[in-house]
Amino acid sequence: AQKITQTQPGMFVQEKEAVTLDCTYDTSDQSYGLFWYKQPSSGEMIFLIYQGSYDEQNATEGRYSLNFQKARKSANLVISASQLGDSAMYFCARDQTGANNLFFGTGTRLTVIP
Amino acid sequence: EAGVTQSPTHLIKTRGQQVTLRCSPISGHTSVYWYQQALGLGLQFLLWYDEGEERNRGNFPPRFSGRQFPNYSSELNVNALELEDSALYLCASSLEYPRVNSPLHFGNGTRLTVT
Secondary structure, three states, X not given: OOOEEOOOOEEEEEOOOOEEEOOEEOOOOOOOEEEEEXXXXXXXXXXXXXEEOOOOXXXXXXXXXXXXXXXXXXXXXXXXXXXXXXXXXXXXXXXXXXXXXXXXXXXXXXXXEO | OOOOEEXXXXXXXXXXXXXXXXXXXXXOOOEEEEEEEOOOOOOEEEEEEEOXXXXXXXXXXXXXXXXXXXXXXXXXXEOOOOHHHOEEEEEEEEOOOOOOOOOOEEOOOEEEEEO
16 A cells, blocks of 8 residues: 555644644555645645655754654654744655655645734 | 746636646656646646656546657646546656656646536
């Protein structure tokens, strides 16, 4: 199975606080990649952060970091110091085995409260 | 560097018609992907093209088809439109297979409404 699960349909966070968006995945592969994308209301998909399964360190990109727990098959996105512009849908994705395309989770809608 | 461009941005069709959506990848990218995003739902993988060939296909009926041209641009064709085909259609591009470590880069999408 190549399932991506995002169990939080919606999340709220106070401006300037940190928030964690959950993502778990199924795989029997040893080598794979995990991605997070942001989709504002305008619809475009913005790449945020990548984690390789063999990376020893958790990925970080500015205010975004990835809490990667390989044994648990989870790759949670942490957004620090939330801003109003962070309000959007967030999608977790992973590589499909033997192919270039990605599988996406159902997404989490994040709302940042002033 | 220009990003992935899609046309048209919006489209309204009636049930039973046919539609063609277009996508130009980022310069240097040879792989093109199509995804469908129905309202309020996640992205469903449709098709992957690389070097002019269809490399992978999602769980969609044959009336969804496409092609990739020698300049790596791509078209998605949907025949016999149904109401449930109403969705945002997103195109993405990337470097060639295997796409190790690099993400897909998405266009802004074509919003198709079927009435």
